[in-house]
Structures are given as C-alpha cells and as structure tokens.
Amino acid sequence: MANPSYLSTCCCVKDDLEGDCDALEQRVLLESPVDITCLVTSVVSVVGVIYLLLPRPDSDLRNTLSTSQTRILAGRAVREIIHILILCDVLAVLGVITRSVVKLSVSDSINIGFCNFINIWIQFFYLCGYFWNIVYGVELLFSVKSADHSYMKYVVxxxxxxxLIVLQILMVYASSSQWCLEEGLDKLFVYLSMILPVIFVLIITPIIFYTILKSVRKSMIGSLGRFGTMEREVLNAARFKFTSIVIIFIFCWLPNLIFAVLQLFEERNMMYDVFLAVATIQAITNPLQAILNCMVYRGWPGALTMCSNQSEVTSLTPSMSRSDLDGSIEVQINSLSSRLQRSTETDPILNFRNQRQSYTS
Structure with missing residues (x-):
C-alpha cells in the first residue's frame, strides 16, 4: 500500500542504527498482519490482472476500432492510456509484494537504502496511476470534441x-542525514505530496466525465440527428463506466485520507486499534486497484454477451478483437449508426433529420 509513513519505518528496521519506533503509525505499519494482508491482496490483484489480459480465442482478429463519425469513446490513444494506467498499477503492486516478502522474511535486517527505494518505487507508480486517470478523461474529452491532442499526455x-517523488526524496534527506523521515514539516510535505493528488483526482475526474457525457450527447444529436432509446442506452453505459471509475478510486484511496486525518488528533496514541484497522483496510484496498481498474477499463471477459446479442455485435464490428469487444461502451457507440439504419423506434426524443425532411417536403 502507498502510505508515506512507511518512509519513517526505515529507521526502525535497518541494520546499523537503532531507530525510534515509538510513533503510533510506525508501530502499526511494522505489524506482521498488515504485511500479510498486503501480500495476499497484492498477489490476488496481480493474478487477476494477468487473467484479464490473457489472449482470448479471437485474439487473432485485428485490434482496430471503427473510424466512423460515431466513434466517441474509442481509439488507439485511449487504449494506450489504459495500458499505461494498468502497467503503473501492476508495477506498484509488485513493489508492495517485494516489500511485504522482505519484511516478513527478514523483519529486523532490511537495509535502509532498500527500504527507501522500494517505498519510493511504490509511491511513484501509484502517483502515476493518479495522474493517468486524469489523462484518460482528458483524452476522451479531446476525442469527443475532435480537438488536436499530442504527446502532452505523457508530460501530464x-x-x-x-x-513529487523528487520532493519526497529531498524531504527524506533533509529530515535526517541518515535518510530517516522524522516528525516535522518534512514529513508533512511528504504526506501532502501523496494526499493532495488523491484529493485533486477526486475533484477533477467527476467534472471531466460530466463534461464528456454532455459532449457525447451533443455529438450524438449533431451526427445522428436524433436522441432516442438506443442513444440513451449508450449514454447510460458511458455514465455507468465513468461512475464505476470514480467509485473504485474512492474505494481504494479513502482509507489513506482517513489515516492521514487520524494523525492530526493529539490523542492518537490512544487509538492504536483504530490505526491498525485503517492500515489493514489500506492493505486491502490499495493493491486491489490494479485488478479493479483492469475490470472497469477493459471489461470482464464474456461480459459483452450479457448486455447485447453476440451475433449482432460480431456482424457489426467484424474487425474488432476481444479486447475491443469487452469494452461494450465503445462497441455500442461504434455500431450505433448501423443499428439506426434498421431501427424500428418510432418515438425518439429528438429527431432533427425527420423534422428537416418534413419541412422540405
């Protein structure tokens, strides 16, 4: 899990110095149950991601998406962002597994350099995951608005x-010449460098997703000339996906915010059980982000058949691979114009083309 207090535990477990481990959060994070929980959930998460990414029987099909004008939430750039986001999550979880295994096997002899490195590794890739969530939303927004987007996404x-990681390293060094993060402003800055990005993502992603949904609706009306039952289904599917992304992020990182707030209480030394409970929850929710993100961004194998007729989807999207078909939102949007040609719907909410035709006849 990504808890900045782990940097302060390096002094407690290194070889050559006796660290002061009296701080409550240090004692909690050194508990074996926390490491065991981290290890179990991390292994489950990585195995789940591997399963979701395994090639499917139809993986030999071309991994392309329709280039029709109705393409809204699909494209190579979006898939690339999803792959980077999942990769960052997996690399962070692999760091958690390494740290947990080492701590459980050699609890009192971890080198301070390794301790700092592995914790910085974990926090860096989780930070990357935060910002690539934002990049995903921004990329979709640019795609919907047909705006030009370059390699700035890699910068963002x-x-x-x-x-932020450079700031953390500087604060750890400034806190102690022995590379031990101690109480004070240095530790506060390290905490803020991890907590503020979480809060930023929680605020900005719902705004971006809401803007995307509005743009999708306008794009449908503008390009299809209508907004009826099928269009509402597509919009609802997109809304469900975006809501799931936000809920998963809250589920995974709310315990970290609670842990940070608890450290503000002066009576925290009397709250050992509370700290241990929150730390254990973090050990569950943080590593699970990898598999949960993989599920919500790529979809669960076979889930497509539950939301639409397989033969219809296959005939509408013959050039799409299973990795694309699993994203049912993209499939529905890409095939929407084809379905409209044979639609029998008689009560669309908006049908400007029909209105224009009636005026000209």
Missing part, C-alpha cells in the same frame, strides 16, 4: 509524479 502523466 509522468512529470508531476516525478516532481
């Missing part, structure tokens, strides 16, 4: 995490 996705 990686530069802020690099700067």
């Amino acid at each position: 996705g990686f530069l802020p995490p690099v700067l």
Whole structure:
C-alpha cells in the first residue's frame, strides 16, 4: 500500500542504527498482519490482472476500432492510456509484494537504502496511476470534441509524479542525514505530496466525465440527428463506466485520507486499534486497484454477451478483437449508426433529420 509513513519505518528496521519506533503509525505499519494482508491482496490483484489480459480465442482478429463519425469513446490513444494506467498499477503492486516478502522474511535486517527505494518505487507508480486517470478523461474529452491532442499526455502523466517523488526524496534527506523521515514539516510535505493528488483526482475526474457525457450527447444529436432509446442506452453505459471509475478510486484511496486525518488528533496514541484497522483496510484496498481498474477499463471477459446479442455485435464490428469487444461502451457507440439504419423506434426524443425532411417536403 502507498502510505508515506512507511518512509519513517526505515529507521526502525535497518541494520546499523537503532531507530525510534515509538510513533503510533510506525508501530502499526511494522505489524506482521498488515504485511500479510498486503501480500495476499497484492498477489490476488496481480493474478487477476494477468487473467484479464490473457489472449482470448479471437485474439487473432485485428485490434482496430471503427473510424466512423460515431466513434466517441474509442481509439488507439485511449487504449494506450489504459495500458499505461494498468502497467503503473501492476508495477506498484509488485513493489508492495517485494516489500511485504522482505519484511516478513527478514523483519529486523532490511537495509535502509532498500527500504527507501522500494517505498519510493511504490509511491511513484501509484502517483502515476493518479495522474493517468486524469489523462484518460482528458483524452476522451479531446476525442469527443475532435480537438488536436499530442504527446502532452505523457508530460501530464509522468512529470508531476516525478516532481513529487523528487520532493519526497529531498524531504527524506533533509529530515535526517541518515535518510530517516522524522516528525516535522518534512514529513508533512511528504504526506501532502501523496494526499493532495488523491484529493485533486477526486475533484477533477467527476467534472471531466460530466463534461464528456454532455459532449457525447451533443455529438450524438449533431451526427445522428436524433436522441432516442438506443442513444440513451449508450449514454447510460458511458455514465455507468465513468461512475464505476470514480467509485473504485474512492474505494481504494479513502482509507489513506482517513489515516492521514487520524494523525492530526493529539490523542492518537490512544487509538492504536483504530490505526491498525485503517492500515489493514489500506492493505486491502490499495493493491486491489490494479485488478479493479483492469475490470472497469477493459471489461470482464464474456461480459459483452450479457448486455447485447453476440451475433449482432460480431456482424457489426467484424474487425474488432476481444479486447475491443469487452469494452461494450465503445462497441455500442461504434455500431450505433448501423443499428439506426434498421431501427424500428418510432418515438425518439429528438429527431432533427425527420423534422428537416418534413419541412422540405
């Protein structure tokens, strides 16, 4: 899990110095149950991601998406962002697994350099995950608005995490010549460098997704000339996906915010059980982000058949691979114009084309 207090535990477990481990959060994070929970959930998360990414029987099909004018939430750039986001999550979880295994096997002899490195590794890739969530939303927004978007997404996705990690390293060094993060302003800055990005994502992503949904609606009306039952289904599917992304992020990182707030209480030394409970919850929710993000961004294999007729989807999207078909939102949007040609709907909410035709006849 990504808890900045882990940097202060390095002094407690290194070889050559006796660290002061009296701080409550240090004692909690050194508990074996926390490491065991981290290890179990991390392994489950990585195995789940591997399963979701395994090639499917139809993986030999071309991994392309329709280039029709109705393409709204699909494209190579979006898939690339999803892959980077999942990769960052997996690399962070692999760091959690390494840290947990080492701590459980050699609890009192971890080298301070390794301790700092592995914790910085974990926090860096989780920070990358935060910002690539934002990049995903911004990329979709640019796609919907047909705006030009360049490689700036890599700058937005990686530069802020690099700067924040450099700040953390400087604060750890400034806190102690022995590279031990101690109480004070240095520890506060390290905490803020992890907590503020979480709050920023929680605020900005719902705004971006709401703007995308409004733009999708306008795009449908503008390009299709109508907004009826099928269009509402597509919009509802997009809304469900975006809501799931936000809920998963809250589920995974709300315990970290609670842990940070608890440290503000002066009576925190009397709250050992509360700290241990929250830390254990973090050990569950943080590593699970990898598999949960993979599920919500790529979809669960076979889920497509539950939301639409397989033969219809296959005939509408013959050039799409299973990785694309699993994203049912993209499929519905890409095939929408084809379905409209044979639609029998008689009561669309908006049908400007029919109105224009009636005026000209």
